[in-house]
Every structure is written in structure tokens, then in C-alpha cells.
Amino acid sequence: MFWIHKYGFTNLSYKALYSFQSLKLFILFRIVDPFMNYLFYATLVSAMIGSDYLSFVVIGNIASYTCHTIMINFMTMFRFERRYGTLELNIASPSPTLWIIIRKAIVPLFDGMFVFTVGLLIGWLIFDIPLPLDQIGNILVLFIVTLFSVLAFSLLFACLSLLFANVNLFLNLALAVFQVFCGVNFSVTLLPNSLEFIARMLPLTHSIEALRSIYGIESYSVYPLLGKELIIGICYLLVSLVFATMMEKVARKNGALLKSV
Amino acid sequence: MLNLFVQEIKYFTNFHNKMYQFLLFFQPLVFLTIVYFLQQIRGDVNTDRFVVASALISMWSYVLYSSGSALVSLRWSDTLKLVIAAPTSLFQVIISKAFSNSMIALITMVLSFVYARFIFGFSITISNYFWFFSSVIVLIISLCVVGIILAIVFAVFQNVFDFQNLILTPIILMCGVFIPVEQLPNVIQFVSYGIPMTWGIKAVYEAIEVNEMMYTTMIISLGISFIYLLLAAFVIRKMEMVLRRHGKLGAM
Numbered sequence: 001m002f003w004i005h006k007y008g009f010t011n012l013s014y015k016a017l018y019s020f021q022s023l024k025l026f027i028l029f030r031i032v033d034p035f036m037n038y039l040f041y042a043t044l045v046s047a048m049i050g051s052d053y054l055s056f057v058v059i060g061n062i063a064s065y066t067c068h069t070i071m072i073n074f075m076t077m078f079r080f081e082r083r084y085g086t087l088e089l090n091i092a093s094p095s096p097t098l099w100i101i102i103r104k105a106i107v108p109l110f111d112g113m114f115v116f117t118v119g120l121l122i123g124w125l126i127f128d129i130p131l132p133l134d135q136i137g138n139i140l141v142l143f144i145v146t147l148f149s150v151l152a153f154s155l156l157f158a159c160l161s162l163l164f165a166n167v168n169l170f171l172n173l174a175l176a177v178f179q180v181f182c183g184v185n186f187s188v189t190l191l192p193n194s195l196e197f198i199a200r201m202l203p204l205t206h207s208i209e210a211l212r213s214i215y216g217i218e219s220y221s222v223y224p225l226l227g228k229e230l231i232i233g234i235c236y237l238l239v240s241l242v243f244a245t246m247m248e249k250v251a252r253k254n255g256a257l258l259k260s261v
Numbered sequence: 262m263l264n265l266f267v268q269e270i271k272y273f274t275n276f277h278n279k280m281y282q283f284l285l286f287f288q289p290l291v292f293l294t295i296v297y298f299l300q301q302i303r304g305d306v307n308t309d310r311f312v313v314a315s316a317l318i319s320m321w322s323y324v325l326y327s328s329g330s331a332l333v334s335l336r337w338s339d340t341l342k343l344v345i346a347a348p349t350s351l352f353q354v355i356i357s358k359a360f361s362n363s364m365i366a367l368i369t370m371v372l373s374f375v376y377a378r379f380i381f382g383f384s385i386t387i388s389n390y391f392w393f394f395s396s397v398i399v400l401i402i403s404l405c406v407v408g409i410i411l412a413i414v415f416a417v418f419q420n421v422f423d424f425q426n427l428i429l430t431p432i433i434l435m436c437g438v439f440i441p442v443e444q445l446p447n448v449i450q451f452v453s454y455g456i457p458m459t460w461g462i463k464a465v466y467e468a469i470e471v472n473e474m475m476y477t478t479m480i481i482s483l484g485i486s487f488i489y490l491l492l493a494a495f496v497i498r499k500m501e502m503v504l505r506r507h508g509k510l511g512a513m
Contacts, residue, residue: 025423028424028427029426029427032427033426033427036427036430036431037430039430039434040430040433040434043434043439043440044295044299044311044314044439045299046440047310047311047439047440048296048299048300048303048306048311048439049299049300049302049303049306050303053302168280168283169280169282169283172280172283172287173283173287176283176287176288176291179291179295180291180294180295185295185298185299186295186298186299186301186302190298190301190302191298
């Protein structure tokens, strides 16, 4: 009973709000689709500037796709809650809203872990990018730090999405900004200074540089980059906590949660 | 028929659908930004192909999401019964939808060229505008036919619509948007040449270079599109009969 109570909530969230409930859908959208995404950019780069740059782009896209997965999951979760009218129930429940959100983040977290791991395997087996097995420890640390910063950003992003009546355009634009400004396909050092400054405020930018450095594709020091990523994650978490608390207060006062928007 | 076409254009160009706004206006911008910074890594890149690729990707995305749902959306809006009962044939309804979507997709091609020229400063060398515009018309026809095929496939087979995102990238890669089809593995070439869009895309690239093969490619593209159109007309007629008789079919 204890375990059902402890994990039942996450399990129910998964059943209610996660899009891919069958093994077939999971394989198609968590293995085939990411592979197609990596192949798309690998082909673009090979056609445009040659295959020397392929590993740079594939590694960038593995990190980017993981981030997309977490962001989309988080926002879908909020969207479905809003659609089914259960968001207000979460706020009205005796459990703290933040605790509810954190427990619901477990599914996007596992999903992101899976996509990241499979991405690295696809990179190794199909794109011939050797896995730096001696750097597994660093990859694990990078993974934890990146997931933390992306989850913190996703929380803020999901809260902000409640302000928009139609979230699709908001989501697509946000994903496009990440694709362009986080150094996924080219180094952020190529961006003009002002844009590079903004890029370095986003989660993922430093993680991508660190991941490439672990793979020996770029030559930055890994831990200073991860330190910056962690600080960025903490900043986003603080902002999102303030935002979520404000939202909760407004919702309790008005008896509605941005429903009229 | 013309009235249907005009109504479809009006309906889709009100841009209430935010997804279409992204595909038409923002997607080419994102792709061109990536191309812009990639070409800085190696300065001697001929960007013409990638400016056109940007347009083609957005055109294909738009056709996939709009024409693909042309029939299924009739069920969602509960207007399928009215369409089946109307004196206008189902084929006319679908072709007007697919053609109007292909024409709207043209907006993204124009926008890609405008963005490329005025935001990113890419110079696009089109030696012969007559042949370029002719190839674009051929491409529009092939996109229209592909749109009709998608509408049928998504309607006839249960749950295929759920997988439309998975079709997006393979078709871009197989139809020679980045790499000419001749350079793909033989098996993939075989499938690629069976897709009308492959020939439309090939025609556009050849028309930009004024390649002497462009006339042949355009004729093949039109020929393949016509064959698919005849097949589609036949299948839609059958579908219409089944729908009239049984009231349901596949996902509808």
C-alpha cells in the first residue's frame, strides 16, 4: 500500500498525460524519430560543409532532442491538465503545488534519460562517433546537471505557457530558438556578441559545449562549463518557483487559473 | 470547383491555425539562420541549393499537415456527411483542398527567397526565370498530387494519421532536398523516383542551373503526377461509394 501510495501518483500521471502508451509508439517516437532528426541535420551538414563536421552536429542534436523531449513533455502535461480542468484541482489539493509538479516531472525525466542514452548509442552505432567509455563518469555528471537545468527551465516554460491561449506557436518558437541559439548545429561563438550573451543565458548551451569537449570534438574544460550550467539551472528554478507560487496565490484568490486567457 | 478553391484559400489564409503560421513564416527563417551560420564555417559554400531547400522543407511540411488532414478533418468537424451528400464529388472537394494548400505553400517559397535576400544577404542566381517559374508550377502540381495521396492514406488506414510526424523527415531526405537522389543507395533511389515530389524538386534544382535535363524532368514529373492523379480519382470514387453505402471507412 505504501508503494502504491508513493509511486501511484507518478504512474497515474504517466497513464493520464503521457502520449506514448504502447511499445510500438514508444519505439517510433523515442528511437526512430530522434534518429531521423539526427540524420536530417547530419545530411544537411554533409551536403553543405562536408562530413568532417558531422559528429559536431550529431552530438549537438542529441542534447537538443533530449531537451526538446523534456520541454514538450512538461508542456503537454500542463496543457492536458488545463484541457481536462484538473489544474485547478491540483492547486486546491492539500499537497503543495510544487511537490505535485516535482512528482509529475519524474516521467519527463525518465523519458529524457532514455532519449539521451539512445541518442549516444545511435551516435556510436550509426554515425560512428565512438563513445568515450573512459569518460562515463563525466557524462553522468553532465547528464544530471543538464537534466536539472532543462527541467528548471521547462517548469518556467510550462508555467508561462498557461498565459497563451494557443500554446503550439509558443512551443514551436521556443524549440526553434533553442535549435538556433544553443549551439546545436554551429558554435555560439559564431553569433554576434549580443546574441551570444543571450545564448549563454539559455540552458543547454554550456552542456552542449561540455558534451562535445567530453567527446574531444571541442577543447573546453568540462567542469567550469557544467558549473555555469548548474548556476543557470538554479536561476531558472528560483524564477519558476516564484512564478509558480504567484500563480498559485492568484488562482486561490480568483478561483480560476488563467482560464479566460 | 473554382469557388471551392477560392473558399479553401480564404479559409486557410486567415491563419487562425498557429501551427500553419509557424510553418509558413518562421520555419524558413530558422532553417536559413542555420544555413547562414553553417556557411560561415566554410566560406565557399554555394548557398542557392540550401535557400531552395529551406523553401522546399516548409512547403512539404505545410502540405503534409494541411492536405494530409483534408479528409480526416471533415470527420473531426462532422462535415463529412454533408460533403458526401453534396452534389459535388468527393474528388473535386479533395483536389480543391490539395491544390489550394499547395498554392499557399508557395507563400513560404517566396518568403524564403525574401528572407534569404534581405535578411541574410544570400544572392540567388536564377539564370532563366521562365524555366524557373515553369519548374515551380511543376513542383506545385506534384505537391498537390502528394497531398491528395496523403489525404487518402490518412483517411483509409486507421491510426496512420498519428504517425504523420514520422513521414516528414524521411521524405525530405529521400526526395533529394539536400543530396541529389542519384547519390542515394539504389533501394532508396527506387522508392524516391516513385514519389512525384522527387521529380518536382529535381526540376526546380535543374531549372536554377538551366540544366538541359530539366525539360525531361518536368515532363516525367507531370507524367507521374498525372498517373497518380488518375489512381487517386479512382480510389476516391471507390471511397465515396463505400462511404455512401456503409457510412464509415478506415479512420472516417
